[in-house]
Amino acid sequence: MTQILVQSLSGLASAASLFLVAAGLTVIFGVTRIVNFAHGSLYMLGAYIAYSLVTWLPRGHFPFWGGVLAAALAVGLIGVVVEVLVLRRIYKAPELFQLLATFGVVLVVQDVALAVWGAQDLLGPRAPGLRGAVDVMGERFPLYDLVLIAIGGAILLLLWLLFQRSRFGVLVRAATADREMLGALGVNQRRLFTGVFFLGSALAGLAGALQLPRESVNLHMDMAIISEAFVVVVVGGLGSLPGAALAALLIGQMQAFGIVLFPRITLVLVFLVMAVVLVLRPYGLMGRANAAAIVLPPEPPLRALSPKGRAVALAALLLAIALPPFLGDYALVVLSELAIAVLFAASLHFIMGPGGMASFGHAAYFGAGAYAAALLVKHFAAPMELGLLAAPFAAGLLGLVFGWFCVRLSGVYAAMLTLAFAQIAWSTAFQWVEVTGGDNGILGVWPSAWAVPKLAYAYLSLALCLGGALLLRRAIFAPLGYAMRAQRDSPLRAEAIGIDAFRVRWLAFAIAAGFAGLAGAVFAFGKGSVFPTAMAIPRSVDALLMVLLGGVQTVMGPLIGALAYTGLHEQLLRVTQFWRAALGAIIIGLVLFFPRGLAGMGPRA
Amino acid sequence: MSLLRVEGLHKSFGGVKAVQGVSLAVAAGELLALIGPNGAGKSTCFNMLNGQIRPDAGRVTLAGQDITGLAPRAIWRLGVGRTFQITATFASLSVLENVQMALLSHQRRLMRLWAPLSAEDPTPALALLERLGMAEQAARPCGVLAYGDLKRVELAIALANNPRLLLMDEPTAGMAPAERVALMALTARIARESGIAVLFTEHDMDVVFTHADRLLVLDRGRMLAEGSPEDVRANPAVREVYLGHEGRH
Ligand SMILES: Nc1ncnc2c1ncn2[C@@H]1O[C@H](COP(=O)(O)OP(=O)(O)OP(=O)(O)O)[C@@H](O)[C@H]1O
Numbered sequence A: 001m002t003q004i005l006v007q008s009l010s011g012l013a014s015a016a017s018l019f020l021v022a023a024g025l026t027v028i029f030g031v032t033r034i035v036n037f038a039h040g041s042l043y044m045l046g047a048y049i050a051y052s053l054v055t056w057l058p059r060g061h062f063p064f065w066g067g068v069l070a071a072a073l074a075v076g077l078i079g080v081v082v083e084v085l086v087l088r089r090i091y092k093a094p095e096l097f098q099l100l101a102t103f104g105v106v107l108v109v110q111d112v113a114l115a116v117w118g119a120q121d122l123l124g125p126r127a128p129g130l131r132g133a134v135d136v137m138g139e140r141f142p143l144y145d146l147v148l149i150a151i152g153g154a155i156l157l158l159l160w161l162l163f164q165r166s167r168f169g170v171l172v173r174a175a176t177a178d179r180e181m182l183g184a185l186g187v188n189q190r191r192l193f194t195g196v197f198f199l200g201s202a203l204a205g206l207a208g209a210l211q212l213p214r215e216s217v218n219l220h221m222d223m224a225i226i227s228e229a230f231v232v233v234v235v236g237g238l239g240s241l242p243g244a245a246l247a248a249l250l251i252g253q254m255q256a257f258g259i260v261l262f263p264r265i266t267l268v269l270v271f272l273v274m275a276v277v278l279v280l281r282p283y284g285l286m287g288r289a290n291a292a293a294i295v296l297p298p299e300p301p302l303r304a305l306s307p308k309g310r311a312v313a314l315a316a317l318l319l320a321i322a323l324p325p326f327l328g329d330y331a332l333v334v335l336s337e338l339a340i341a342v343l344f345a346a347s348l349h350f351i352m353g354p355g356g357m358a359s360f361g362h363a364a365y366f367g368a369g370a371y372a373a374a375l376l377v378k379h380f381a382a383p384m385e386l387g388l389l390a391a392p393f394a395a396g397l398l399g400l401v402f403g404w405f406c407v408r409l410s411g412v413y414a415a416m417l418t419l420a421f422a423q424i425a426w427s428t429a430f431q432w433v434e435v436t437g438g439d440n441g442i443l444g445v446w447p448s449a450w451a452v453p454k455l456a457y458a459y460l461s462l463a464l465c466l467g468g469a470l471l472l473r474r475a476i477f478a479p480l481g482y483a484m485r486a487q488r489d490s491p492l493r494a495e496a497i498g499i500d501a502f503r504v505r506w507l508a509f510a511i512a513a514g515f516a517g518l519a520g521a522v523f524a525f526g527k528g529s530v531f532p533t534a535m536a537i538p539r540s541v542d543a544l545l546m547v548l549l550g551g552v553q554t555v556m557g558p559l560i561g562a563l564a565y566t567g568l569h570e571q572l573l574r575v576t577q578f579w580r581a582a583l584g585a586i587i588i589g590l591v592l593f594f595p596r597g598l599a600g601m602g603p604r605a
Numbered sequence B: 001m002s003l004l005r006v007e008g009l010h011k012s013f014g015g016v017k018a019v020q021g022v023s024l025a026v027a028a029g030e031l032l033a034l035i036g037p038n039g040a041g042k043s044t045c046f047n048m049l050n051g052q053i054r055p056d057a058g059r060v061t062l063a064g065q066d067i068t069g070l071a072p073r074a075i076w077r078l079g080v081g082r083t084f085q086i087t088a089t090f091a092s093l094s095v096l097e098n099v100q101m102a103l104l105s106h107q108r109r110l111m112r113l114w115a116p117l118s119a120e121d122p123t124p125a126l127a128l129l130e131r132l133g134m135a136e137q138a139a140r141p142c143g144v145l146a147y148g149d150l151k152r153v154e155l156a157i158a159l160a161n162n163p164r165l166l167l168m169d170e171p172t173a174g175m176a177p178a179e180r181v182a183l184m185a186l187t188a189r190i191a192r193e194s195g196i197a198v199l200f201t202e203h204d205m206d207v208v209f210t211h212a213d214r215l216l217v218l219d220r221g222r223m224l225a226e227g228s229p230e231d232v233r234a235n236p237a238v239r240e241v242y243l244g245h246e247g248r249h
């Protein structure tokens, strides 16, 4: 009995910090309709800045809490800078571009934090006077966690008062409910948006700063908290403050009891809850459907390659076939990675371009293919050929299962659900140590003897990946590809001529997953090993970047995007230690200045 | 024997009683015009007939089969073509491809992955477009067409599955007056030749009185009058609430 009480108290303590982070995220979304990936980075900055202030200031109550508060305000200002420099310019861009731009900010902040605070974990001082534990019916409970619960409650109350009683709060609520009306009322939107960003960022900063006495400050805080904050916000309903509070309570308790009851699947559990909620209530517990998504102007009809284009493509293909014998081992490995990137990008483009679906978790299927192949090799001593054959089916099957849920949603909600499923896949690979080896991965995934020489493997990669990409291209020009574009262009008309949009999207999703899985298997045998990073968020972002770099609206886009991105990545790694920041800046620039991608830069209007 | 039979349809949106007790019947080869001022509930009726909206109460039967509450795509498969008040076509597909989509769907050949669409014989789609005077524009993307032309493409799409019933919500809105008369004349001819039942709305009274066999007048969700053009024209209640507004269009 007491144990349950203590567990639920510690659940409340996690709920309090989750709520602080999620409240900022949800208020920012409600008003600006931007899902801010960088919200976790602001949280991390709050912790780092608080660390610097609190260790620099003398010890004592006032310096500690003053430092925490100052860190929150500083982060609020940083949020304003980000809003003014980046986000203000993309309020009208499609959601996926906004997500990507804010992910660019994540990368920049990571390297800034690395440069300023270094890579080692920093352990801050405990809160003065709150070091001990209190006695809760015979069990000991950290005093600081009680304070945290109180602060969470107090902030909830303050926010509620702010939104109910102040003019600012009324405007925020009005903007959340109906943005067009707000414009009509002649409100200064810019100032409102900036104000909301300040508030939301300061809340994230406060949450980060308050973690100082609880855990060490490190460079992984941003990603850890943002996935949880996404879950809370999506479960609560994007834009809903009460929803965020409710979901934070729910998730906090789930984590507290999950650790006791299902210690093996703590990570999976959270995302599972999110998936279930989104399936039952597509707009979260307390959210509402918002206005239609912003879409790009229609793309031109599909055309087969012109004779000139055909000649160029043929020449490139011949070059790819003729060149390898003259390349060194390193270049052959790069060539094979290029081919993998092309197929991975083409498979994501298949659902994003013609399918008009958003996926922020395509790495799940890449990783599923890689793990399927590796597991066959490791546990069943299967030869490479069998692994390569089984991988697309395994990944396609996973695509069928996850896709059944995901393809019903669109826009931000689809992006969030695909992300959640990818995180489920990642957590499984990470936590199911006996089977997957966890963080240590699976080693010894080598090709069959004939494919061991780098030259042979480069040819094998080229054949499988370019072949796969060509098959996808074929499907785009076939009736199914047209049906995909039809349901994307006008769901109303598609339904009215008997097209079952769900089935079309579902099939497309599974096909894309299958080909991503093939890319993953080729990747696994190329590296000789698989790690959970094969299905982590950055890999999903890689795919998105390649597709957006090449341009969503062109069939050749993923090819060009994959080549450009992989080349860029190689170069950045070579020239600077801060390649993340450079990449982040490039992503932001891309979204701001070339939203149609490189292939879309041609003469077409 | 009526092809389409509708009994006691009701639909409310929150507090708005959009449709309150509409009953009607259309026979094969007959053109029934559903008219009424803005917001009378005409589009809502269409949406309930083709399954886009589920009625709160009432029954829709097609050739004796109850189709109330079926999905639009199921109703389409039973031979009901539809055009929309605000045109809905596939903007990134060419005019020809738009019609081919409907044809392929009708033949249940849409989920194919191998042979390209361009290898498909264009003759049937071109023939439909020819009938509506759109064959010259077959290669243009629907996204760049003039509004009147889009309305024609929609009709070609709606005719692709040899429908028994056509539901046309303001088929001539946005067209020049001469075009309107021509399009409705063509529709009427096709309907009579192929024995298609047509239910349409229209704000242009010339078009209505020239082509409709019968009229049904809606006002604020209720049926106000029904009958031949002459009867309706003479009906004092109709003159009061509806024809009094005629200048507005
Ligand atoms: N999805 C909806 N949600 C809420 N109210 C609706 C919805 N659709 C229609 N209405 C309301 O129902 C009433 C009937 O609308 P409907 O579109 O059927 O009229 P209409 O006769 O087609 O008008 P118009 O000539 O302008 O096309 C209107 O008051 C409209 O505002």
Ligand SMILES: [Mg+2]
Binding pocket: B042, B043, B044, B085, B169
């Ligand atoms: Mg209408």
